Amino acid sequence: MSMDITFLGTGSAYPSPTRGASALVLRREGECWLFDCGEGTQTQFMKSHLKAGRITKIFITHLHGDHFFGLPGLLCTLSLQSSPDPNRRPVDIYGPLGLRHFILPTQDQCPAEEFKEFSYLDRDEVSPQGAQGRILHLDPVEHSYLLVEDEQLVLKAFRLFHRIPSFGFVVEEKPRTGKLDVQKLKDLGVQPGPLYGKLKNGTAVVLENGVTISPSDVLEDPIPGRKICILGDCSGVVGDAAVKLCCEADVLIHEATLDDTQEEKAREHGHSTPKMASDFAKLCKVKKLVLTHFSQRYKPAAQRGEGDTDITELRRQAESVLDGQEVTLAEDFMTIDIPMKKKKQRC
């Protein structure tokens, strides 16, 4: 099952012609999950190979404008596009408290017949019949928020240090059943056929000779799923939960707004430098670190003009912490494939 990440905006503070405001898409089985939605994200979609109509979920890391000011426009456009199809699944939106007040019209902003009442949410009440939306609460044991869980994956949020509440997200596929050990099955006298399917699906079988075979007898170790961590703006994580959640992630997407020489200024504004991002990546033993959310002064290497700061210095700073492990600097429209795993790993 293919999975990839495309950056639609990699600049901080505001969108520019060289770096859009924060937005990235995790694509899986044709579905797009959008993480952050800075101003201009819908136009970035049009310039990319992705289709905004494929968005099924949107996650907002925090309520700074460069991360969510594109949301009202994107939602209106999706609504225009899908208006001939009333059966289209609604888009789920996850974000910090306060986001709803930004995207839902007030009574003086729309005709009376279009106004919808969501004030029950302000009182943290259960939604009335047919109404949607709810407040998610922190799991007091794991110190995370469970946002999505289905048969194939889990998505949790965790808290970051920033000037306002900011969140990181970890998307983790559930392990897949290991392969059947065909040699072992043959040794046990089980011939290829329907029993193989039963065992693969986790059901024990009884052979004609009365011997019971458990799936664990003949299945190889489960194959772990992929893990992707996407962090909002931060100068660090809150508590130990984040390190555990991000442990051995296949991809960690971390902000690096300023370079290492400006660490003091970065921390003062609740931001990170390449070294700070790499320190966290190292702690979590992540396999691939991707830096993004660069100050607009750092033009993409290919678009660098005379007098522009050399962004490749940020990569050098990050890699020096990771003992030479390669670090990627995100650019608008860059796509990163995340291949499936083939064997077990432990954290």
Added chain:
Amino acid sequence: MSMDITFLGTGSAYPSPTRGASALVLRREGECWLFDCGEGTQTQFMKSHLKAGRITKIFITHLHGDHFFGLPGLLCTLSLQSSPDPNRRPVDIYGPLGLRHFILPTQDQCPAEEFKEFSYLDRDEVSPQGAQGRILHLDPVEHSYLLVEDEQLVLKAFRLFHRIPSFGFVVEEKPRTGKLDVQKLKDLGVQPGPLYGKLKNGTAVVLENGVTISPSDVLEDPIPGRKICILGDCSGVVGDAAVKLCCEADVLIHEATLDDTQEEKAREHGHSTPKMASDFAKLCKVKKLVLTHFSQRYKPAAQRGEGDTDITELRRQAESVLDGQEVTLAEDFMTIDIPMKKKKQRC
């Protein structure tokens, strides 16, 4: 005094890479007045020859997203840019009721120390000491709203027909004093000197021979100022006030979302076609009609690809109503100069 208009977004419904969402700038003496601010306007500024930092006033025609979703981002960026200069004049924003709820953070959207209370506006009360903002009311005689008046010009708003309240704006320079008739002055025995200045400034003078000369005796007719009309989305104007206000405008900027063959659909959505725009232009005897706010299907002529609708058909439709008078189709980054007038005109 130079005056020009630059289009930053000429598309309807949503911004696209070929046509930004609605935004145009009226520039006068280096000051920029922004009319509408669709998503992406701040990025369009960066791509243009204009500087967003020169914006002193913003006018929003109506509360459809493609006309104001760029406002929160633009304001944040202006605030970031001007933060080293606390003496910078605040930007005045004029728009329909409901706009304030979109651009001012609620209590759950920002830290307590950043929250500002503007609820007195909801009660249409006078602002407390130091607070700003007020509700403007319709002039019951002229059926317009007086938004700005200074020594040099007046800006009024008037009502349009659309699906929600929508406004047009007329910017009119006050007439300049006419030239001194030097021959007449000489005939009256007034020699060049300080008396000329007094007469030009509107003060009567008494000569040594006891004769009083009034300015009107020696001044030519006042030179009328320029008049620019910028209309929001509409399928027509409300009442007769608009025609009077827009009479003999130097430039009328009118929407033409769809072509004449789709007039029914246009009216159903509260929009205009080239013929509808030209009919109004003809009624008002405007000197130059500029069409904008085109459906995104109409690519700018130079960017038209195979299968794209030919937008020049819209110009032909508009010009056929105006007996061949030239009509301009707006494109992003197009600038239109509005030269000063030299003689009196009457409406």
